Amino acid sequence: MNRIILKKQLSDDVFMMKIAAPHIAEERKPGQFVILQLDTDFGERIPLTIADADAEEGSVTIIYQAVGNTTHRLSKLNEGDRIQNLLGPLGQPTHIEKFGSVVCVGGGIGVAPLHPIAKALKQAGNHVTVIIGARNKDLIILEEEMKTIADELIICTDDGSKGRKDLVTAPLKELCEKNPKPNLAVAIGPPIMMKFAALTTKPYGVHTVVSLNTIMVDGTGMCGGCRVTVGGQTKFVCVDGPEFDGHLVDFDNMMLRLGSYKAKEEEDHHKCHLDLQIEQLQKNS
Amino acid sequence: MHISAEELKKNAQLILSEIKDKSLSNKERTAIPLQEMPAQDPKIRINNMEEVAQGYSREQALVESRRCLQCASAPCVEGCPVQINIPGFIKAIEEENFEKSIGVIKEASLLPSICGRVCPQESQCQEKCTVGKIFKDPNKSVSIGRLERFVADWEASEAKRSIPEIKPSTGKKVAVIGSGPAGITAAADIAKEGHEVVVFEAFHKPGGVMIYGIPEFRLPKKIVEDEIETLKKMNVTIKQNFLVGRSRTLKDLLEKDGFSAVFIGTGAGLPKFMGIEGENLVGVFSANEYLTRSNLMKAYKKDTAATPIYPSKKVMVFGGGNVAMDAARTAIRLGAEEVSIVYRRTEAEMPARIEEVAHAKEEGIKFRLLENASKIIGDEKGRVKAVELVTFELGEPDASGRRRPVQVKGSEHVVEADTVIVAIGNESNPLIKQTTQELEVNKYGNIIVDENCKTSMDRVYAGGDIVLGAATVILAMGEGRKAAAAINKLL
């Protein structure tokens, strides 16, 4: 059982939690994730990136968006509450070295998993440009944290409420056109964003790492539920990934597979929203 | 067709009243009719997850035990991977001394209530049984597994279970990785010697395949949970949510965490796919995933479980082993309208337990034999809509003497399906190997061990599916025992 040490709401439906997990804090490396389950008998196991960790305090930080059943229930827990099951660290750590100049692209909640990677790349001596994209200014997370890491920070919003009114692919393209072009791109966000980020860098031959957020069950390589097609081969995201060469990933297939349980999840989602609304009404009355 | 448990019990009572106090000749013994296993009515059981086979009544057990000839050479014992004294425990049933009977079994086996249910008896103990030989049919052998289950269940129902005696603490620590049958057995045998044992399990519940793979209707989870409880009472610590190789490396356990020895019982993992077109479409699952969702995550309890399971109407399962039967029978219970098993050879070659094949047929599962999938076809949304199959015929015998299936040219045909479950076996999980270079594995990734289950690394032992490839519960248990004995000797 892992205690929640700290909880913060970062935006409308994005939350940050620090959870006591000394073992994971000690072993984890950038790029790795945990699997969390709220109820041993009936809970779902969901993967979340380790956004940060403090080995001394023995804590890991997760940042998540309340999108469905489990993330909603998680968002209702408070400091002092316990999480029944937490497994990690999982997945292959990011390959960190001095590449030269690196551009890190984060979309929406993808900025959370991007943060530890950008930090490690900076510490390894790279020149780091960070591009953050969000639908509007309220959905931007970790801006301050990224500011302290990045040599250059570019913000894009779909509605222009902050930074450039652009998709992240626009500044990414500009950087690729520069001379010298970046030595590496890291793109993490919604699959559709990663797909287009990879398509943007491809003509310039800029190697692009993406971190895939497939549906998972065990996270240990046993079930095959997380499989994706990479360069025509089947790979398991939980053990072979989560990071892959973005130019080789079959994003279309991955997006279809992410929608496997849509009907059931949408039903749950409505229920969750209803719960939240009722709670809100009760609070107000 | 379906005979109820009450009727079977009544029949047994009648037979028993005639033979009970007689001394029986071998001829009279072989004339006693084989006792069928009472089972839930197929029409009812396809709508529930409860155990199908209900176990012998006392009367049936007493009758069945009298079919045993008490052969001096006991060929059946040879067929049992852990050499249970089979005539011994059956004799004790005949004498109605069940306590003695379970005692005899437990000298050799730690998990009789499980093995009695899931052992492939027809290819192990019962294959060699003299009675089966007389009838030239191993299905007519003495029902050794059913009798074993009977006494094990008797022990549980009488609350007669005792905790094995533990020797005084030695102060030494042993790590067991994985809590399947191999790990459970190794942990128990090492703990008995007074060593401190910590079992590391990746999942949130211990038990291995017995919890996440084999369904409730074949092996009630309560039985496995009871075994785990016994382990805990023996002072064994179980650390769930701990993936060795990631949460901690094997070497750290030995070098930093003070473990004197390690047993690796991590099972098979890593499902095989067939490498055909369409395998990553929506609606294609490995049996591991499908069964884990249903068993471990309880997705069959649709109202309470958070984990979803795919809503299927027409399901096609590829494979012919226990795993394929379990997946098919789970799908039917989850409400599929039509479930077929596609197998490349004939029924005679199916590796599944005979009882499971029979149960699957009773439940209305279709068998497409001598067929195999060549392509999975999707709709415009990337969901499975059909499977292309090819037909096979049996050709010349191969090196193993089995007639090889050969594809019939131009036999491609398309069959509608919305769900495909692939159950063609597992490869070994590479995680521990990846993070422990010194550990030697063969080309399939199975850990190489010597006759004492010792690996290429000092103080590191391994057993079960990770060594044998896909095996059985009883073999995994046997290896756990062997390794524990070697570890106890080492310390």
Ligand SMILES: Cc1cc2nc3c(=O)[nH]c(=O)nc-3n(C[C@H](O)[C@H](O)[C@H](O)COP(=O)(O)OP(=O)(O)OC[C@H]3O[C@@H](n4cnc5c(N)ncnc54)[C@H](O)[C@@H]3O)c2cc1C
């Ligand atoms: C390696 C990895 C790291 C991740 N890191 C983070 C993170 O740091 N922060 C974060 O907020 N999320 C992260 N995710 C995604 C997160 O796991 C999902 O949002 C979560 O499983 C949703 O669970 P739920 O029960 O709340 O929603 P559900 O009810 O399961 O789903 C709600 C909606 O989300 C979609 N969905 C389901 N699973 C996923 C998924 N894995 N990815 C994207 N959409 C999904 C569904 O189709 C549905 O529309 C990560 C995923 C992976 C594989």
Ligand SMILES: Cc1cc2nc3c(=O)[nH]c(=O)nc-3n(C[C@H](O)[C@H](O)[C@H](O)COP(=O)(O)OP(=O)(O)OC[C@H]3O[C@@H](n4cnc5c(N)ncnc54)[C@H](O)[C@@H]3O)c2cc1C
């Ligand atoms: C669906 C199905 C049906 C079957 N039916 C039968 C049957 O009827 N009869 C029969 O005899 N056999 C059957 N088998 C086979 C039998 O279950 C296995 O041979 C047996 O369970 C192997 O035992 P094991 O202890 O080696 O491993 P497992 O039972 O596989 O247990 C291994 C455990 O180790 C854990 N683990 C793995 N890696 C790590 C790690 N790095 N760190 C920590 N923990 C880890 C896993 O989570 C798992 O719990 C069936 C198998 C399946 C899948």
Ligand code: SF4
């Ligand atoms: S353990 Fe299995 S093989 Fe051995 S006697 Fe029992 S049923 Fe037969």
Ligand code: SF4
């Ligand atoms: S071989 Fe059959 S008949 Fe003979 S002792 Fe064994 S179980 Fe009894």
Ligand code: FES
């Ligand atoms: S989540 Fe099961 S194999 Fe990756």
